[in-house]
Amino acid sequence: MADINFNELIRQSGGSPGEAAADADPQPPRWDIIELLFFAYRDFVGDADHVLEAFGFGRAHHRVVHFVCRYPGLTVADLLDVLRITKQSLSRVLKQLLDEGYIVQRAGDSDRRQRLLFATAKGEALVEKLARLQTERIDRALRDLPPAGAEAVGKFLRAMIDRDDPDKVLQTILHGGASAKDVT
Amino acid sequence: MADINFNELIRQSGGSPGEAAADADPQPPRWDIIELLFFAYRDFVGDADHVLEAFGFGRAHHRVVHFVCRYPGLTVADLLDVLRITKQSLSRVLKQLLDEGYIVQRAGDSDRRQRLLFATAKGEALVEKLARLQTERIDRALRDLPPAGAEAVGKFLRAMIDRDDPDKVLQTILHGGASAKDVT
DNA sequence: CCTGATATGTCAACATGGCTGACATAAATT
DNA sequence: AATTTATGTCAGCCATGTTGACATATCAGG
Incomplete structure (x- = not known):
């Protein structure tokens, strides 16, 4: 097997330092x-x-x-x-x-x-x-996870989904709540 | 477009009630x-x-x-x-x-x-x-999400990943922390 | 009633990205 | 010297996505 030490090779979070050098890294990946x-x-x-x-x-x-x-x-x-x-x-x-x-x-x-x-x-x-x-x-x-953690996971996943042009099923999932019959 | 009312059609969470009738629904999907x-x-x-x-x-x-x-x-x-x-x-x-x-x-x-x-x-x-x-x-x-929520998301995703037979990259991600050099 | 739009099905061809099996080469290992 | 390992490559198959064209049944409007 390969004998690379990944821990030494991981690309560090900062970008390549040959750019404008002062763009404050708007959103680190x-x-x-x-x-x-x-x-x-x-x-x-x-x-x-x-x-x-x-x-x-x-x-x-x-x-x-x-x-x-x-x-x-x-x-x-x-x-x-x-x-x-x-x-x-x-x-x-x-x-x-x-x-x-x-x-x-x-x-x-x-x-x-x-x-x-x-x-x-x-x-x-x-x-x-x-x-x-x-x-x-x-x-x-x-x-x-604590109950709040599980809730956060659900919120996160919902927020990861595109809102524009949602189909009906997606509408139901996002707004109706999985066992819905309480949607106006 | 179709005119189905999904809110009336969503399958309810309980399983089919023709089974043993008293198996306490071990893990609702x-x-x-x-x-x-x-x-x-x-x-x-x-x-x-x-x-x-x-x-x-x-x-x-x-x-x-x-x-x-x-x-x-x-x-x-x-x-x-x-x-x-x-x-x-x-x-x-x-x-x-x-x-x-x-x-x-x-x-x-x-x-x-x-x-x-x-x-x-x-x-x-x-x-x-x-x-x-x-x-x-x-x-x-x-x-x-609150900071604890973001942390919960990370924990959740890590816990979703198989632990057995992890390759080196996965090891690094799971244990080394993304910018690791502090692994023994 | 006829006409056009809609919901679906189907045929043919093609692209991507998986897979297996077989085989070749170079370098390491024993 | 013989074997194993790391990699590359050829050939073909399969699953699942795509486009384009066309057929059928049904609905909806003038």
């Missing part, structure tokens, strides 16, 4: 948070990856069945807004999930062009299995 | 955090994506040049550990970054088989440009 986000998210989604592999699915399938399960009656258009992918990309994974009985469609009530999507019991079971894994990791990470 | 992580990370990396596109690069290039810039002298093997990809995948993007002058190689001192990687000024400029964008988002999100 948050190297720590940037990298922690990378590693944390990698391991977070990694939990699900192993299980998904056994089902012959990928992350794309997880995202689709997750949001359909969580927001029953979601239309295809809504799902496209949430995932921000093209309908061609969606249709590939959605078709598999439909064929294999993880999701069912129903024509819309007021608009019969729409396909309302619902997770089957099979789909719900998969989503819950995956969520359980990820929840374990989250609980473990929140366990050592 | 953290739907909120799971979804916030998805959206937050999507927007977080989205910042960089637009800039990268202008350079003809993708996320893979960003990760490589980022870690090389941050940990100068990183070997190829170390980089593979950090990114957890195969050398074939790495070589594709690494070659481009070398050809276009964002990164340079040098033979190792003690082991001349190794290729120590260093970011050029051009590479550093790109990394800092991207880090500045992401830092703005992070600062914005931390701004409204």
